[in-house]
Amino acid sequence: MKRRLLLVSNSTLHGGGYLGHCEKQIQEFFGENVKRILFVPDKLQSLGYAVDSIHETADPVEAVKKAEGIFIGGGNTFRLLKALYDHNLVPEIKRRVLQDGVPYMGSSAGTNVSTVSINTTNDMPIVYPPTLAAIGLVPFNINPHYLDPDPSSKHMGETREQRIQQYHEEPNTPSVLGLREGSMLLVEGQKATLLGTTKARLFARGKPATEYTPGSDLSFLLAEGV
Amino acid sequence: MKRRLLLVSNSTLHGGGYLGHCEKQIQEFFGENVKRILFVPDKLQSLGYAVDSIHETADPVEAVKKAEGIFIGGGNTFRLLKALYDHNLVPEIKRRVLQDGVPYMGSSAGTNVSTVSINTTNDMPIVYPPTLAAIGLVPFNINPHYLDPDPSSKHMGETREQRIQQYHEEPNTPSVLGLREGSMLLVEGQKATLLGTTKARLFARGKPATEYTPGSDLSFLLAEGV
Ligand SMILES: [Ca+2]
Ligand SMILES: [Ca+2]
Numbered sequence: 001m002k003r004r005l006l007l008v009s010n011s012t013l014h015g016g017g018y019l020g021h022c023e024k025q026i027q028e029f030f031g032e033n034v035k036r037i038l039f040v041p042d043k044l045q046s047l048g049y050a051v052d053s054i055h056e057t058a059d060p061v062e063a064v065k066k067a068e069g070i071f072i073g074g075g076n077t078f079r080l081l082k083a084l085y086d087h088n089l090v091p092e093i094k095r096r097v098l099q100d101g102v103p104y105m106g107s108s109a110g111t112n113v114s115t116v117s118i119n120t121t122n123d124m125p126i127v128y129p130p131t132l133a134a135i136g137l138v139p140f141n142i143n144p145h146y147l148d149p150d151p152s153s154k155h156m157g158e159t160r161e162q163r164i165q166q167y168h169e170e171p172n173t174p175s176v177l178g179l180r181e182g183s184m185l186l187v188e189g190q191k192a193t194l195l196g197t198t199k200a201r202l203f204a205r206g207k208p209a210t211e212y213t214p215g216s217d218l219s220f221l222l223a224e225g226v
Numbered sequence: 227m228k229r230r231l232l233l234v235s236n237s238t239l240h241g242g243g244y245l246g247h248c249e250k251q252i253q254e255f256f257g258e259n260v261k262r263i264l265f266v267p268d269k270l271q272s273l274g275y276a277v278d279s280i281h282e283t284a285d286p287v288e289a290v291k292k293a294e295g296i297f298i299g300g301g302n303t304f305r306l307l308k309a310l311y312d313h314n315l316v317p318e319i320k321r322r323v324l325q326d327g328v329p330y331m332g333s334s335a336g337t338n339v340s341t342v343s344i345n346t347t348n349d350m351p352i353v354y355p356p357t358l359a360a361i362g363l364v365p366f367n368i369n370p371h372y373l374d375p376d377p378s379s380k381h382m383g384e385t386r387e388q389r390i391q392q393y394h395e396e397p398n399t400p401s402v403l404g405l406r407e408g409s410m411l412l413v414e415g416q417k418a419t420l421l422g423t424t425k426a427r428l429f430a431r432g433k434p435a436t437e438y439t440p441g442s443d444l445s446f447l448l449a450e451g452v
Pocket of ligand 1: 075109
């Protein structure tokens with residue numbers, strides 16, 4: 001499996017510019033051979049790569065077939081997933097990434113749609129996609145923008161951890177990697193590594209949550225089922 | 227239209243017990259003639275009413291047909307809405323409340339499912355309901371646990387207001403009433419009144435948001451379309 005993924009928690013870190021906190025990782029990830037990146041669907045400020053926005057192409061499936069690299073950014077996860085299905089892009093992106101080894105970078109909503117499903121998005125369900133199943137480039141789920149409970153808060157809404165635990169009350173639900181802002185996951189074939197500056201919190205159904213520091217080998221997550 | 231609704235933002239207010247902040251409104255709302263309340267689906271601590279939990283009835287549709295009052299509490303909105311459809315309860319609840327005048331009280335997720343749709347829930351989509359359309363007891367949507375942006379926060383996830391604005395980027399979307407914790411909406415036929423101790427924030431598509439203090443007449447929202 002040629003899979004190469006860079007899955008980022010968030011596009012902008014407090015005090016930095018758009019994708020500023022992961023510039024170095026982006027350049028290492030796409031490297032020198034990729035000259036053009038297919039972007040779905042917002043604007044990507046250039047890091048020296050030419051960017052083709054899928055909104056400007058007449059044939060989005062053809063654009064995926066020809067892409068040297070793919071970047072799916074943030075926005076609303078439900079709207080993004082629905083658009084991917086409406087344009088028949090899900091199987092083609094999956095084929096290009098898993099079979100052809102085209103590097104895929106996701107940020108925020110673009111990270112959600114790369115996983116098994118969007119069951120653990122933070123976004124509001126503003127539209128109704130045909131399914132919550134996503135592209136499935138990895139066999140687990142991610143919660144981007146993962147947020148620790150604020151002990152001083154008087155707000156009574158569920159904490160992020162409680163919301164993920166609700167997900168794991170459902171049968172046969174995969175692990176959920178809580179990527180705090182500033183962290184990202186690099187996948188190269190069967191190897192997964194946590195990058196960035198913040199820890200990640202892993203939730204596995206029926207087990208206590210565990211913390212991983214940047215640099216941790218998370219390859220065991222890739223063996224979960226795919 | 228006999229509709230009588232009490233739609234609460236949240237079941238527990240910081241520092242208080244379960245439904246403690248709305249005890250008085252509950253007793254005024256159900257009154258003395260209602261002796262038994264049908265509860266869907268968690269536990270309701272008694273305020274002097276007998277409670278029939280729908281999970282313990284063999285025939286949930288029959289339980290709705292016989293209910294003197296209905297209370298739908300919190301939990302996960304997607305799971306709740308899916309359960310309502312799985313048990314064919316949506317049309318029967320709608321009929322009992324709109325035609326028979328059975329009083330309906332919702333809290334948190336139970337408030338979301340009483341509106342047009344669950345498009346503005348805060349919950350994670352842990353299961354896939356057959357539609358996001360909900361019971362439709364009012365012609366607008368509610369965001370319970372509405373939360374103001376925290377100016378000191380470094381978190382880069384969307385604010386609640388931004389999430390509701392994303393919803394209003396979609397065409398033909400109804401107004402969204404942001405009910406802060408501590409506030410509730412009382413509907414009696416064509417009259418709607420804001421109750422509780424906190425203000426509510428109203429979002430109408432293409433218009434600036436507006437604030438309403440407790441006691442405000444919000445009946446104009448009921449004219450929106452139903
Ligand atoms: Ca988002
Ligand atoms: Ca909830």
